Amino acid sequence: MIVENLRFLGHRIVNAVWRMGYASRFFMLILFYSGTSFRRFHLTIRELFSSGVMSLIIILVAGTFVGMVLGLQGYETLKRYGSESALGSLVALSLVRELGPVLAALLFASRAGSAMTAEIGLMKATEQISAMEMMAINPMARVVAPRFWAGVISMPLLSALFSAMGVFGGYVVGVVLIGVDEGSFWSQMQAGVDFQHDIVNGMIKSFVFGVAVTAIALFEGYDAPPTAEGVSGATTRTVVESSLTILFLDFILTAFMFQGE
Amino acid sequence: MSSQALVEIRDVNFAYDSRPILKGVNLTFPKGKVIAVMGGSGCGKTTLLQLIGGALKPSGGYVKVDGQVIHELDHKGLYHMRRRMGMLFQFGALFTDMSVYDNVAFQMREHTDLPEEIIRDLVLMKLHAVGLRGTHHLMPAELSGGMARRVALARTVALDPMLVMYDEPFAGLDPISLTVVGNLIRRLNDALGATSVVVTHDVQESLKIVDYIYFIADGVVVAEGTPAEISTSDKPFVHQFVHGEMDGPVPFHYPGGDYGQDLNLRPGR
Amino acid sequence: MKRTTLDLWVGIFVVAGLGALAVLALKVGNLSTYNMSESYQLQAHFSNIGGLKPQASIKSSGVLVGRVAQISLDPERYEAKVTMTIDKRYQFPKDTFANILTSGLLGEQYIGLIPGGDEAFLKAGDEIKKTQSAVVLEDLISRFLYSKAEDSKQVDKQPN
Numbered sequence A: 001m002i003v004e005n006l007r008f009l010g011h012r013i014v015n016a017v018w019r020m021g022y023a024s025r026f027f028m029l030i031l032f033y034s035g036t037s038f039r040r041f042h043l044t045i046r047e048l049f050s051s052g053v054m055s056l057i058i059i060l061v062a063g064t065f066v067g068m069v070l071g072l073q074g075y076e077t078l079k080r081y082g083s084e085s086a087l088g089s090l091v092a093l094s095l096v097r098e099l100g101p102v103l104a105a106l107l108f109a110s111r112a113g114s115a116m117t118a119e120i121g122l123m124k125a126t127e128q129i130s131a132m133e134m135m136a137i138n139p140m141a142r143v144v145a146p147r148f149w150a151g152v153i154s155m156p157l158l159s160a161l162f163s164a165m166g167v168f169g170g171y172v173v174g175v176v177l178i179g180v181d182e183g184s185f186w187s188q189m190q191a192g193v194d195f196q197h198d199i200v201n202g203m204i205k206s207f208v209f210g211v212a213v214t215a216i217a218l219f220e221g222y223d224a225p226p227t228a229e230g231v232s233g234a235t236t237r238t239v240v241e242s243s244l245t246i247l248f249l250d251f252i253l254t255a256f257m258f259q260g261e
Numbered sequence B: 001m002s003s004q005a006l007v008e009i010r011d012v013n014f015a016y017d018s019r020p021i022l023k024g025v026n027l028t029f030p031k032g033k034v035i036a037v038m039g040g041s042g043c044g045k046t047t048l049l050q051l052i053g054g055a056l057k058p059s060g061g062y063v064k065v066d067g068q069v070i071h072e073l074d075h076k077g078l079y080h081m082r083r084r085m086g087m088l089f090q091f092g093a094l095f096t097d098m099s100v101y102d103n104v105a106f107q108m109r110e111h112t113d114l115p116e117e118i119i120r121d122l123v124l125m126k127l128h129a130v131g132l133r134g135t136h137h138l139m140p141a142e143l144s145g146g147m148a149r150r151v152a153l154a155r156t157v158a159l160d161p162m163l164v165m166y167d168e169p170f171a172g173l174d175p176i177s178l179t180v181v182g183n184l185i186r187r188l189n190d191a192l193g194a195t196s197v198v199v200t201h202d203v204q205e206s207l208k209i210v211d212y213i214y215f216i217a218d219g220v221v222v223a224e225g226t227p228a229e230i231s232t233s234d235k236p237f238v239h240q241f242v243h244g245e246m247d248g249p250v251p252f253h254y255p256g257g258d259y260g261q262d263l264n265l266r267p268g269r
Numbered sequence C: 001m002k003r004t005t006l007d008l009w010v011g012i013f014v015v016a017g018l019g020a021l022a023v024l025a026l027k028v029g030n031l032s033t034y035n036m037s038e039s040y041q042l043q044a045h046f047s048n049i050g051g052l053k054p055q056a057s058i059k060s061s062g063v064l065v066g067r068v069a070q071i072s073l074d075p076e077r078y079e080a081k082v083t084m085t086i087d088k089r090y091q092f093p094k095d096t097f098a099n100i101l102t103s104g105l106l107g108e109q110y111i112g113l114i115p116g117g118d119e120a121f122l123k124a125g126d127e128i129k130k131t132q133s134a135v136v137l138e139d140l141i142s143r144f145l146y147s148k149a150e151d152s153k154q155v156d157k158q159p160n
């Protein structure tokens, strides 16, 4: 009984390590075959459309709502200490440092990441990938790498849009609806948010998230068993794995970036 | 004859993990001919095509195409060889995110520097050859099964390959589409001066269009011959296959241990 | 190669994203007040900086004139050494007074510069000699309690 459980556990661990190695090799291959994505940039543009443009609506709407909630909650909390004027700084800092990169990446994973996995998985299941290989065309270069770079380019842009919409939402609730002084809202924000320290670091975060989410989504699609269940399972795994990875990486990056405070 | 052979398959062995699929098969495909490879489902026909295309490596023997041993080619050499091959996959494998036009144009755009006007003419010519010029703006999802197969056919021969492989081109087609596709395979082969391999279990259709037939069972070639020889053969296997009989050398049951034991029937109960 | 509507959408997306980034940098962040090439550095020692942080603002008469670049402990004097980046447009007399202040009761801490009357100006790398440390709230409270206690002692004594 115990031996059996141990064997099962050992099997799982060996499998996980194996998959990690395979995933790393896959990631290296993406980078190795990335030349085409830039030489024939229209391939990447196509994917920018399906990952970036198609995620625009959800990012803009979600960003606005998150900013509005931040405005409301932040105001209620700050009011107790008589520092409502710091609302702008609170909203903007939360957004550019944490919520923008993290929430945009989570939304991106479930909107674009899952779609990428399903698409690649289905291409594999319907032998489109094998067909490409038989035509002497490398699917890593032609199919996978352009999607990867599109995701990596989209993510920081989407995160910037999310944060900007969030600030706008916070402004609407804080200044327009509640009546916090407009001047102090913006000036406190500018005084509180540092370009290098907050905005650039936030962008670095979302770049890293973009790499992680897209790589996971593509790997899961490429590795999916070529059946209906295989593809649907892989899609679920993409969302779960990339969400956990985003939160974990966020912790690591935050610890590195903002430890000096 | 061997001087004119485009494909030579010699003593090829292949196993998935430890399950042997092919146990020393020998086939020769002369230039310009249409050859059928037949056998029951799961006998290794697709596997054989993948060995020719270099997607799999034999564990013994070799596959020679145009004088070159496939599994000894490096990545570049293999890709170079594949450019001169066309493969029609079992279900067409059209790129679902591209229009019919883009599907046929795909290899021309990837492998040549032809200007778009010439590609346009070539694509329309290929589509015309399969009778589907009018569908060039449609997406694969908008085609019927038979039409999709013909578009896939046009895409397969887009770069005028010297060797065309068809994996079950008749599967799932209605009788009319089936005859259409069969005739296309023959006509395209002769028009291109190519060599074609048709993997199928549709005996009647293949007998009409091919020059030579191989039968594979249990990992070896069990019979071969011209359509005339095959249709009059009295070999039990061929006879069963050609006439679609249920009983014969090809067993109805997959090997599965003792039936009584599986049902928990023990003697003495 | 033809231009397609797809290109247009991707273009809109990229422009919007970069625009959002620009808004973040200029309107939300302080990039508009960054002028690294047009600045010079000053030093000051404080016995206690309280909660002052790098990038804190430096103001004179309430106007932002620079930012705290670096904070370290001077190993000889055991005092905080603060390096400030000041906008080139603003020159301060040699006897300028640097004060660590708090915006509001619990707000951010910043450095206030109060210019003196000296004819000569501080040059890049100079040190501001006259400084006043941060008011540490705990000190303030304990001092307040202490003086209260003193008061009450005196009150206690009086009736005797």
Ligand SMILES: Nc1ncnc2c1ncn2[C@@H]1O[C@H](COP(=O)(O)OP(=O)(O)O)[C@@H](O)[C@H]1O
Pocket: B016, B021, B039, B040, B041, B042, B043, B044, B045, B046, B047, B048
């Ligand atoms: N990737 C694989 N891994 C393990 N076994 C496989 C794989 N592909 C095919 N097989 C097995 O090999 C045998 C031959 O397959 P295949 O060549 O596809 O047969 P068919 O003649 O029907 O085309 C089948 O029994 C199949 O189960």
Ligand SMILES: [Mg+2]
Pocket: B045, B046, B047, B090, B167, B168
């Ligand atoms: Mg098959």
